[in-house]
Amino acid sequence: MAQAPPTLEQKVEALQSAVASAQTSGDNAWMLASCALVLLMTGPGLALFYGGLVRRKNVLGTMMHSFILMALATVIWAVVGYSLSFGEGNPFVGGFQYLFLNGVGMQPNADYAATIPQLTFMAFQMMFAIITPALISGAYAERIKFNAMLVYTALWLFIVYFPMAHMVWGKGGLLNAFLGGKIPCFDFAGGTVVHITSGVSALVAALYLKPRKGYQEEPMRPHSLVLSFIGACLLWFGWFGFNAGSALGAGGLAASAFVATHFGAAAASVGWLLAEWLRTGKPSVLGGISGCVAGLVAITPASGFVKPMPALLIGFAAGIFCYFMVAIVKMKLGYDDSLDAFGVHGAGGTLGAILTGVFATNAVNNALKDSAGNPLPLGLVDGNAAQIANQAIGAGIAIVLGAVGSFVCLKIADLVCGLRASAEHEVDGLDLSMHGEEGYNLEA
Amino acid sequence: MKKIEAIIQPFKLEDVKEALKAIGVDGMTITEVRGHGRQKGHKEVYRGQEYQVDLLPKVKLELIVDSARVEEILQTICKAARSGKIGDGKIFVLPVEEAIRIRNDDRGEAAL
Numbered sequence A: 001m002a003q004a005p006p007t008l009e010q011k012v013e014a015l016q017s018a019v020a021s022a023q024t025s026g027d028n029a030w031m032l033a034s035c036a037l038v039l040l041m042t043g044p045g046l047a048l049f050y051g052g053l054v055r056r057k058n059v060l061g062t063m064m065h066s067f068i069l070m071a072l073a074t075v076i077w078a079v080v081g082y083s084l085s086f087g088e089g090n091p092f093v094g095g096f097q098y099l100f101l102n103g104v105g106m107q108p109n110a111d112y113a114a115t116i117p118q119l120t121f122m123a124f125q126m127m128f129a130i131i132t133p134a135l136i137s138g139a140y141a142e143r144i145k146f147n148a149m150l151v152y153t154a155l156w157l158f159i160v161y162f163p164m165a166h167m168v169w170g171k172g173g174l175l176n177a178f179l180g181g182k183i184p185c186f187d188f189a190g191g192t193v194v195h196i197t198s199g200v201s202a203l204v205a206a207l208y209l210k211p212r213k214g215y216q217e218e219p220m221r222p223h224s225l226v227l228s229f230i231g232a233c234l235l236w237f238g239w240f241g242f243n244a245g246s247a248l249g250a251g252g253l254a255a256s257a258f259v260a261t262h263f264g265a266a267a268a269s270v271g272w273l274l275a276e277w278l279r280t281g282k283p284s285v286l287g288g289i290s291g292c293v294a295g296l297v298a299i300t301p302a303s304g305f306v307k308p309m310p311a312l313l314i315g316f317a318a319g320i321f322c323y324f325m326v327a328i329v330k331m332k333l334g335y336d337d338s339l340d341a342f343g344v345h346g347a348g349g350t351l352g353a354i355l356t357g358v359f360a361t362n363a364v365n366n367a368l369k370d371s372a373g374n375p376l377p378l379g380l381v382d383g384n385a386a387q388i389a390n391q392a393i394g395a396g397i398a399i400v401l402g403a404v405g406s407f408v409c410l411k412i413a414d415l416v417c418g419l420r421a422s423a424e425h426e427v428d429g430l431d432l433s434m435h436g437e438e439g440y441n442l443e444a
Numbered sequence B: 001m002k003k004i005e006a007i008i009q010p011f012k013l014e015d016v017k018e019a020l021k022a023i024g025v026d027g028m029t030i031t032e033v034r035g036h037g038r039q040k041g042h043k044e045v046y047r048g049q050e051y052q053v054d055l056l057p058k059v060k061l062e063l064i065v066d067s068a069r070v071e072e073i074l075q076t077i078c079k080a081a082r083s084g085k086i087g088d089g090k091i092f093v094l095p096v097e098e099a100i101r102i103r104n105d106d107r108g109e110a111a112l
Helices: A008-052 A057-088 A118-140 A144-167 A191-211 A224-247 A251-279 A287-298 A308-333 A341-359 A385-419 A421-429 A432-433 B010-024 B067-081
Strands: B002-008 B029-035 B042-046 B049-053 B056-065 B089-095
Touching: A008 A057, A008 A118, A008 A144, A008 A224, A057 A118, A057 A144, A118 A144, A118 A224, A118 A341, A144 A191, A144 A385, A144 A432, A144 B042, A191 A287, A191 A341, A191 A385, A224 A251, A224 A287, A224 B049, A251 A287, A251 A308, A287 A308, A308 A341, A341 A385, A421 A432, B002 B010, B002 B067, B010 B067, B042 B056, B056 B067, B067 B089
Parallel strands: none
Antiparallel strands: B002 B056, B002 B089, B029 B056, B042 B049
């Protein structure tokens, strides 16, 4: 007996299901690629960037600070970190509903990303939890004990990162503009969550640990700017995943963030080089690549909210501002933030967070709507000057949490195992003293 | 037998090698070294931090030669290595007691 032809309702239902499935395929493809791009930023991107900036005897130890987080932060994230960040809890930290990734599977979580599996969302956010503590390693490079670094970083994820991620991106978080936060703060891809927290924590770590032995007395030139160059270019490349991936889909918003990201990096490279050229008479390769990272940092919170021309402006401002922080302010204050985690990430992140309040526009991002469904004004350019204050509050919370949290974690790690390598180990280099190997065995 | 140690500018190495080859000197040992004499170093700036670099890269040539040819070789090296600027380097001549070719136990000038 022949089957009855499908009814119109059945046809529409089949079509809807096919459309949803097609969108999921498209979005998920981009998001999985973005996950891999963000992981690439830590290893080898950041590992090479930082590894090249230290002295030869610390190249492996410095690379290990990044690599170990690809392992350690992943395990912590899987067990409890994702839940504390994105589970429903109070305005400050998430709950335990996703402990051991319970209930995190192939079905989307409509609160966060309705078209991709929650597993993809979890993995994407995991890559952020990996790179953020790795950024801090620029401040304690060349002098921290490896076991102390592990204790500090593991604690830091719990005390600083998971609460901050929940406040800004978690459902019901204090600063979440889109999911019921009391103070709506725009942070598209982690200006506050990633860069301000890590940058300020880095400054506190540099102050707590005191300068490297011989700082300002003996030369501490980067041992290979070639490595740093490759690392910085990989950071630039991976940042497309970081920012455009934060659209959590493969549509127009991702394209807009992609372009803003690239423009920010380019204009900041120009800005830093120009400032340096005028001040010291020579435009350096290190200046160029430091500028691009500063621009990428500053455009991060703004990338999904601003048009291309403001992205150029934000980048250019970040290049000049971060050069000023690194080359002039640091020298004046005398702290040894060895690889300038604060001067680039703390300063650039704060500038970017504030400028997001200026340039954010609903012409780019219309996710925020009033009860009638009309898009609300976002930043100053939309006529909402009050947003700058919200952004400042968000940045302020990140600064306080980063500073106090970092101090607490440093203190505990210091009490548990002693933070600083012995003078002998520091002179020998962390490669040999902590890991029992050397980066360059040219005679081998 | 004499040992000639010449410390020269790295970019003059090819000229010196060619000039020595042209007068039939074909054995030498070369090391990349760092040092300075009267030449002042240079300044490097990394993110605003200045470093004075005193020890500059140089190349050291070592040749063991027949005493009779020393003067000719010294003049050849000087001519080829000279740029006329400070930092061109120095040459030292030392006596050599013995030379041995490991392959076949040749000794003295026969081993050169």
